[in-house]
Amino acid sequence: xxxxIPANTLASGxxxxxxxxxFDSASSADLRISDYSGAGxxxxxxxxxxWIKRSELSYAVIFGSSGKDHWVFGADHKIQINIGxxxxxxxxxxxxxxxxxxxxxxxxxxxxxxSTAANRFTMWVNGAVATTSIVGGKNEVAEDEEALVFINxxxxxxxxxxxxxxxxxxxxxxxxxxxxxxxxxxxxxxYDEDSGIWKPIDxxxxxxxxxxxxxxxxxxxxxxxDAGNDNDxxxxxxxxxxxxxxxxxxxFCTWNPLANYTNTLTFSEGNLKTVMSSQAWHSxxxxxxxxxxxxxxxxKLLGNQSNYTGVVDxxxxxxxxxxxxxxxxxxxxxxxxxxxxxxxxxxxxxYGNFSExxxxxxxxxxxxxxxxxxxxxxxxxxxxxxxxPTGQNTNFGSPFYSxxxxxxxxxGYGNFSQAVPSGYFALNTKNLAxxx
Numbered sequence: 001x002x003x004x005i006p007a008n009t010l011a012s013g014x015x016x017x018x019x020x021x022x023f024d025s026a027s028s029a030d031l032r033i034s035d036y037s038g039a040g041x042x043x044x045x046x047x048x049x050x051w052i053k054r055s056e057l058s059y060a061v062i063f064g065s066s067g068k069d070h071w072v073f074g075a076d077h078k079i080q081i082n083i084g085x086x087x088x089x090x091x092x093x094x095x096x097x098x099x100x101x102x103x104x105x106x107x108x109x110x111x112x113x114x115s116t117a118a119n120r121f122t123m124w125v126n127g128a129v130a131t132t133s134i135v136g137g138k139n140e141v142a143e144d145e146e147a148l149v150f151i152n153x154x155x156x157x158x159x160x161x162x163x164x165x166x167x168x169x170x171x172x173x174x175x176x177x178x179x180x181x182x183x184x185x186x187x188x189x190x191y192d193e194d195s196g197i198w199k200p201i202d203x204x205x206x207x208x209x210x211x212x213x214x215x216x217x218x219x220x221x222x223x224x225x226d227a228g229n230d231n232d233x234x235x236x237x238x239x240x241x242x243x244x245x246x247x248x249x250x251x252f253c254t255w256n257p258l259a260n261y262t263n264t265l266t267f268s269e270g271n272l273k274t275v276m277s278s279q280a281w282h283s284x285x286x287x288x289x290x291x292x293x294x295x296x297x298x299x300k301l302l303g304n305q306s307n308y309t310g311v312v313d314x315x316x317x318x319x320x321x322x323x324x325x326x327x328x329x330x331x332x333x334x335x336x337x338x339x340x341x342x343x344x345x346x347x348x349x350x351y352g353n354f355s356e357x358x359x360x361x362x363x364x365x366x367x368x369x370x371x372x373x374x375x376x377x378x379x380x381x382x383x384x385x386x387x388x389p390t391g392q393n394t395n396f397g398s399p400f401y402s403x404x405x406x407x408x409x410x411x412g413y414g415n416f417s418q419a420v421p422s423g424y425f426a427l428n429t430k431n432l433a434x435x436x
Contacts, residue, residue: 014192015202017051017173017247019217021238022270022400023159025056025167029242030159031215031224031233036152041180041209043146047109049176049188051200051248054100055169055271056257062106062168063158068148070161071108073097073168081108081123081132084145090138091121094131100256100271101287103173103248105189105198111182112145120145124185127198150177150211158215158233171270173217173247174200176228179209200248204228217243244270245398246428250413253288253297253396253427260284269400273393275302283323286396288427289314292366293435296409296424298395298416299360306335310371311364311386330386332373334360340384351380359395359417363424377418397426 023029048071052062057077064070064082074080077098083089097104107124114120120141123130134140149156158175160167176188187206192199203214206228214228220240224233246252254271265282266275276282299309308324310331324331325344332351333339339349354360354375361374365383373381393401397414405417411434414426425431 014199015249017200017216017249018245019220020051020053020171020173020244020247021215021217021223022242022244022246023168023170023172023238024242024269024400025060025169026268027237028160028164028167029235029237030157030164030167031235031238032155032157032162033150033213033224033231033233034153034155036211036231038210039152040150040211043148043151044113044144045111045180045182046147046150046209047107047176047178047181047183047187049105049107049174049178049183049185049203051103051105051173053103053171053246053248053251054097055171055254056267057098057100058169059166060168060170061157061159061161061166062170063149063156065149065154065156065162068154070149072166079106079123080135081121083110083121083141084148088139088145089121089141090134090136091132091141092135093123093125094133095125098258100254100258101251103171103251105185105200105248107183107185107188109182109184110141112141112143115143117141117143122182122184127185127189127191150179150213152211169268169270171244171246172215174203175213175215175217176203176206177208177212178206179212181207181209241400241402244400245413245415246270251429252398253286255284255394256287257284269393272395272400273302281324285312286427288432290364290366290427290432290436293432294363294365294367294421294424295427295431296361296363296416296420297397297427298399298418299362300393300395300401300417301334301354301356301358301360302393303356306333308333308341309360309362309373330371330384332360332362332371332381338380340381342386348384361416361418363421365424372421374418374421379421397428 060073062071077096079093081091110121208229213226213231216227220243224235257267308331313328327343338351363372369386370383407416409420409425
């Protein structure tokens with residue numbers, strides 16, 4: 001499986017972002033603020049910067065104030081920007097945002113005191129100016145237009161609209177609002193000299209203004225803490241477990257909802273949880289592939305169910321509910337007392353089963369075409385030959401569920417239930433760049 005580093009994720013070097021916040025629409029999770037210490041520096045000049053990794057590709061509110069300013073992912077996968085009340089300016093991007101494996105850096109900035117309309121609003125994506133156009137019969141951003149979001153006395157939200165009608169399934173990191181300045185994208189990021197990848201920089205020196213804030217999500221017990229200006233948010237349905245180590249400087253593998261071949265699997269919790277809608281076979285794949293190296297992940301079962309876990313070749317046809325019967329896979333089947341199957345055929349059995357809440361560890365040695373299955377920290381399947389190189393909770397190293405195991409790989413990445421086998425690593429971009 002050839003591996004391509006997703007956009008905006010460096011293998012190593014530079015400023016490191018340690019945490020993000022995982023937003024889940026099914027949990028009605030968001031951050032809210034309404035009370036500021038003052039009226040604000042300016043409602044006419046301001047900048048918003050955030051790193052975001054999408055989970056579900058549906059209509060989703062990034063941030064805003066209900067019926068007023070709000071920024072959303074539309075059903076067409078474009079970002080729609082509303083400035084002012086519902087009758088004012090509405091713009092939409094030409095660019096589509098439908099890569100669930102990548103972190104995007106998005107900057108919105110405007111200065112409505114400018115007499116020239118083209119100078120009032122600018123948007124950047126991954127360091128480059130993004131083309132936007134007026135939509136829906138709305139107007140250009142008016143001269144001296146005042147923002148209606150992140151102002152005193154009005155409830156503003158991140159991850160939803162104010163009235164809770166729509167939420168966002170995503171990860172967010174390095175969220176910055178600058179009150180009173182129209183800044184460029186290079187105030188928040190830069191291009192890496194070696195790879196050319198857009199990467200974050202330290203933003204702690206930016207003057208935020210009266211109502212500005214910097215959310216670094218480093219405090220798990222209170223993900224709404226403003227690290228730069230004491231404008232703290234109130235977390236709603238966000239707990240310590242929603243602090244993630246999946247960030248714009250170390251991107252972790254998740255399940256890929258675009259590879260939901262029967263469209264009957266429900267993905268949630270940052271694409272780490274899958275639920276079947278019926279008692280039938282379903283199939284999905286992860287966002288990362290590999291052609292070499294040794295890799296480890298875990299799955300915690302949601303019920304006493306039969307399921308397959310393992311590896312599939314990227315060229316294998318995986319477009320049916322019965323993908324486990326096709327060529328190009330090496331899988332552990334949690335049924336018939338536990339068996340290994342290759343290319344849809346049983347090769348060996350009687351390894352034992354996993355029951356509800358038990359953790360199945362998967363260790364894949366792509367260098368020697370071997371796969372091992374772990375239970376309670378011990379291998380029940382050891383170095384089973386793998387012919388070709390891959391409904392549960394999945395832990396690729398940054399679990400959404402409470403995990404007290406505290407086991408990381410040799411590079412210190414991940415929190416796993418069981419000890420990571422020596423020489424095996426979590427599936428993230430830093431490890432893949434080194435070993436993949």
